[in-house]
Amino acid sequence: xxxxxxxxxxxxxxxxxxxxxxxxxxxxxxxxxxxxxxxxxxxxxxxxxxxxxxxxxxxxxxxxxxxxxxxxxxxxxxxxxxxxxxxxxxxxxxxxxxxxxxxxxxxxxxxxxxxxxxxxxxxxxxxxxxxxxxxxxxxxxxxxxxxxxxxxxxxxxxxxxxxxxxxxxxxxxxxxxxxxxxxxxxxxxxxxxxxxxxxxxxxxxxxxxxxxxxxxxxxxxxxxxxxxxxxxxxxxxxxxxxxxxxxxxxxxxxxxxxxxxxxxxxxxxxxxxxxxxxxxxxxxxxxxxxxxxxxxxxxxxxxxxxxxxxxxxxxxxxxxxxxxxxxxxxxxxxxxxxxxxxxxxxxxxxxxxxxxxxxxxxxxxxxxxxxxxxxxxxxxx
Numbered sequence: 001x002x003x004x005x006x007x008x009x010x011x012x013x014x015x016x017x018x019x020x021x022x023x024x025x026x027x028x029x030x031x032x033x034x035x036x037x038x039x040x041x042x043x044x045x046x047x048x049x050x051x052x053x054x055x056x057x058x059x060x061x062x063x064x065x066x067x068x069x070x071x072x073x074x075x076x077x078x079x080x081x082x083x084x085x086x087x088x089x090x091x092x093x094x095x096x097x098x099x100x101x102x103x104x105x106x107x108x109x110x111x112x113x114x115x116x117x118x119x120x121x122x123x124x125x126x127x128x129x130x131x132x133x134x135x136x137x138x139x140x141x142x143x144x145x146x147x148x149x150x151x152x153x154x155x156x157x158x159x160x161x162x163x164x165x166x167x168x169x170x171x172x173x174x175x176x177x178x179x180x181x182x183x184x185x186x187x188x189x190x191x192x193x194x195x196x197x198x199x200x201x202x203x204x205x206x207x208x209x210x211x212x213x214x215x216x217x218x219x220x221x222x223x224x225x226x227x228x229x230x231x232x233x234x235x236x237x238x239x240x241x242x243x244x245x246x247x248x249x250x251x252x253x254x255x256x257x258x259x260x261x262x263x264x265x266x267x268x269x270x271x272x273x274x275x276x277x278x279x280x281x282x283x284x285x286x287x288x289x290x291x292x293x294x295x296x297x298x299x300x301x302x303x304x305x306x307x308x309x310x311x312x313x314x315x316x317x318x319x320x321x322x323x324x325x326x327x328x329x330x331x332x333x334x335x336x337x338x339x340x341x342x343x344x345x346x347x348x349x350x351x352x353x354x355x356x357x358x359x360x361x362x363x364x365x366x367x368x369x370x371x372x373x374x375x376x377x378x379x380x381x
Contacts, residue, residue, distance in 0.1 A: 001044040001074060006119060007249045008037065008218045009227060016046050016213075017062035025050070025160075027185050028192040032199050034214040036250025038214040039121025040166055043193040043294045047082050047162040048074035052204055057090045077112040080156040083163045084111060085147055087123075087137025087170040088130060102140045112245070118352035120250025123167065124297035138365070139171040144178035146330045151187050160191045168194045168202035171208075175202050184210040198361070217247025231256050240327050244308045264298070265305040270333075277340055288374035292366045299366060303373075313337045314346040352376040 003013040019025055029046075033039040045064070049055050052064035052071055073079040086109055090099040099108055107130040114121050114129045121129075127137060147163060155161045171179060180203060183192065194210060196202060218226075220242045226249065228238035233256075234274050243251035268290060275283030291299060312326050317338035326334050352373055359369045 001116075001119065002071075003045045003049070003067050004061075006038050006041050008141070009042070009215050010043070010224075012213065012215060013045075014058060014062055016042070017049065017058045018201060020046075020050055022056055022139075025191065026209040026211045027186040028194070030161060030199070030202075030207060030212045031195045031196060031215060032212060033195065033215040034217060034248055035122050035197060036120045036245070036248035036252070036254065037217070038197040038250060039215055040115055040121070040164065042162045042215070043162075044082070044119075045075070046076060046116070047079065047160070047164075047191075049080065050160055050162070051081075051158050057223060057231060063177040069222060075114060075116075079158075081158040081161045083150050083161070084108070084148075084166065085139060085143050085163070086111060086126065086166040087139055089137055089141075090130040090168055091131040093131065101140075103140070103143045103146050105146060118253075120248075122250070122254065122297070124295075127297075128184065134172060134327065137167075138168060139165070139168065139175050141172065141174040144171070144175040144182075148178065148182060148339060151182065153192050158189075160189055161187070161195065162191045163323055164193045164195065164201075167194045168206070169196055169198045174207065180206050180209070206227075218242075218248060218249060223249060223252060225248055227252055227256070237327055244305070246308075265302045266309075268302060269309055272333050272374060272377055273337060273341075273381070276374075276381040279378070280379055283373045284378045285371070286373040288367075288370040291370040291374070296366075297359060299370070300357060300360050303360070304351045307353050310346060310349060310353075313341060317343070317346075318343070341381055348380045349377065352380075 006013070013300045021185045023317070027136045031039040035145060048064045048071055051074070052066040053068045056063050056065065064074075066075075069078060074082065085106075088102045088104055094102060094106060102112065110129045111126070116126060118125065123137070127135075147165070150162055151163060155159075165179070168179065183206060186192070192210070193333075194202075196208075200211075201206060220239065223242040224235070224238040224244065227233055227241055228235060231238075233241070241252045241255055244255060268287060272284065272287045275287060291302060293304065312334050315321065315323055316334050317328065321331075356369050360366075
């Protein structure tokens, strides 16, 4: 996987290349991203550049050659000194012994297939790929022990053994402490690349031992151009998706290709708004029951979708439709909502949606989250 295969964060690509060229690659990097920015792909691209025998210097584009044995092996995620750890859980397909101690090694075929096909994958995508959609993935102390054992071995054919830990915030305390010890006393020639979406959930001592690298969302007009070209969208639709995705190519790609879940969120939100506007508490609570029945990731997506949709209504109410990024087919309906919703609604409900997202991430009981959220729609509108 070359840097040129990845969309966005061109400044970061150049920075990583120059870091390698300068000989100042640290023993631990912490990539901080929003969902869908492809940090796992950037980790592989960095490992490939480090090990490429004919890489192109920064003055001439800064990338791996894509043709040498190291590049071909990385393209298949088969480089023997590139290792991965990620959140897992027990599945029916595992043996009884492995169900008690599930670790990433048992799911590596599914991980490789997913990462090669879509470097911008979500946590939900991984859970679906390895068959744990209804369970929370975690990184246990058994995984931390495997990481330690793997890194204690000599490198096969590299200057670096690269260990990519995807979502280290999913580590329990025992595993976190074991990782901290590895970071404090790294094996020579070891590069840790941690990929997090919630840096605040990591031990501060782990963060302090890493060089932090933040992936940035794309400018919306740039993302819209990429989407328009890649998915044959017109300008208005491309801008709408770019806005909804908040600059994340992976999220935009998912929205475009996942119309079914996109439609479900739209229908639920419209029902919620209409029931609230009718002051029907029974109707609002019925929608909350439907939301409670969704999976965790679908619940989170609903809240993000709702925030963006409500922003469209607000912009229409403020008579600035040009920056509402409303699709033509929904414009009349959004105008009608803007005429019926009182001005104090928007700020209050965005705060409530932010609170709901935090509660979902914190594994608060879904019924409590959505009963409260839907009740606030009823009260605020």
